[in-house]
Amino acid sequence: MLDINKIRADFPILTQKVNGKPLVYFDNGATSQKPQVVIDAISKYYQEINANIHRGVHTLSQLATDAYETSRGKIQSHINAKFAHEVLFTSGTTHGINLVTNGFAAILKPGDEILVSALEHHSNIVPWQMLCEKTGAVLRVIPMNQEGELIMSEYDALLSNKTKIVTVNHISNALGTVNPIKYMIDKAHKVGAAILIDGAQAVPHLKPDVQELDCDFYVFSGHKICGPTGTGILYGKEAWLNKLPPYQGGGEMIKEVSFEKTTYAELPHKFEAGTPNIAGGIALGTAVDYMNEVGFNNIQQQEKELLDYGTKRLLEIEGLKIFGTAKEKTSVISFNIEGIHPYDIGTIIDKLGIAVRTGHHCAQPIMTFFNIPGTIRASFAFYNTKEEIDLMVAAVKKAQLMLS
Known part of the structure; x- marks a missing residue:
């Protein structure tokens, strides 16, 4: 089992605030955050070897x-x-x-x-x-x-x-x-x-x-x-x-x-x-x-729990549809809310500190297949938590109320 607090302490960016709110970073499919040891390795090369x-x-x-x-x-x-x-x-x-x-x-x-x-x-x-x-x-x-x-x-x-x-x-x-x-x-x-x-x-x-x-x-x-x-x-x-x-x-x-x-x-x-x-x-x-060192078995277990929990919590929202329900799936949830453009949801929840990706995700043929302009994509990493998912769900519900 992962010590999530210890893991999160390895990532300096996770302690910062965005728009006055604690950062909830759910755009890991686009790029992951970097632990301090990786940042130090870059710095060491230029300081000592270059x-x-x-x-x-x-x-x-x-x-x-x-x-x-x-x-x-x-x-x-x-x-x-x-x-x-x-x-x-x-x-x-x-x-x-x-x-x-x-x-x-x-x-x-x-x-x-x-x-x-x-x-x-x-x-x-x-x-x-x-x-x-x-x-x-x-x-x-x-x-x-x-x-x-x-x-x-x-x-x-x-x-x-x-x-x-x-x-x-x-x-x-x-x-x-x-x-x-x-x-x-x-x-x-x-x-x-x-x-x-x-x-x-x-x-x-x-x-x-x-x-x-x-x-x-x-x-x-x-x-x-x-x-x-x-x-x-x-x-x-x-x-x-x-x-x-x-x-x-x-x-x-x-x-x-x-x-x-x-x-x-x-x-x-x-x-x-x-x-x-x-x-x-x-x-x-x-x-x-x-x-x-973190261990891929630990990573998979943590991310499976996040996927299951995030799926359950998001499906509590009326009018929400998840795209991508394969039997074999990793920790990505692509979703839309009926009658609301994904960009609008993404913009509002960003003001609440929630970082997700909206759009076609450089996969336009998939969006064409589903006949949609794009999706809201929450992609989880091993350093994310269920509490962060709760914050996202609350933010999405707030955005839905504002845009309905």
Whole structure:
């Protein structure tokens, strides 16, 4: 069991007030808050090490390189990658997806098919559309049902020898649905297709085991797992990373350069051109350490209690409807109140210190499916409490009275 008071003391921002009210932060799906140890790791890098990595023989450069590569090793262990060089540092999930789509531009031909799910964030739709425009490949969509679950029989029917890659999120950012990715990975491989898993919304809640999953690519952002913004990870199987061409050209990603020919560096440096976000990469390792110290079993238990309690309390409000009622779901509640625009609710409860997300959550196809302009999304983290949920419910009721 978590000592919630002790946990909350690790996060300086949770003690502040917003509009004169105690902050209730329920926008964790957008970004998580940062514990003091992560903030300290960033500060320590700039105060004590600040040097470029991999290039200098001087002491500070070697210290920076060691810290950065130690962080890579921590993340390798965390996701159970077979090799450290299968773990690439990126600026976030979007960067990782674009890196893969850029590589597949050299592989796909007209008529090849890409399968994407109806539950995707725009970051896992738009790059694939751009790839189709570039290559002549065709984008196929795995449909969803009214509960916000992907329809597996439709997925099975869409798979064929034309399918070259499947791309699907592990957990929906808009609805909280946990997708059956192990089933989807195995099915994709049976037709010879690769599969990319967008884990941006999953890594705050669980530890993905990429070898057990047997996915070809797994991407996530550091800022959703208590790490800094501008950091992320692309895991790729060694064979695939060797097959794909580099995403960017520049320093660090080369072995030899002449005006006649350039040969590329070995993995992972082939995909890490230029000076990276060194402080961020180091602090991401610190964030992973922190999450593991808290313990993902503890995190899941706490968040399940918050999800169940929040669902029960919100459904007490007359006219409130929850979107996303999948059997397998994480701590996200997307809801609307009949006759009231979600933006109006969000604006009023912000005045009461409640931070939620309103809108389409970069998942417009989901909103189109439900024929709504957007939702109010409350996304809980392990440092949230039932008392905060009570404050949100009271604020929503007040907003409803004001707007009715």
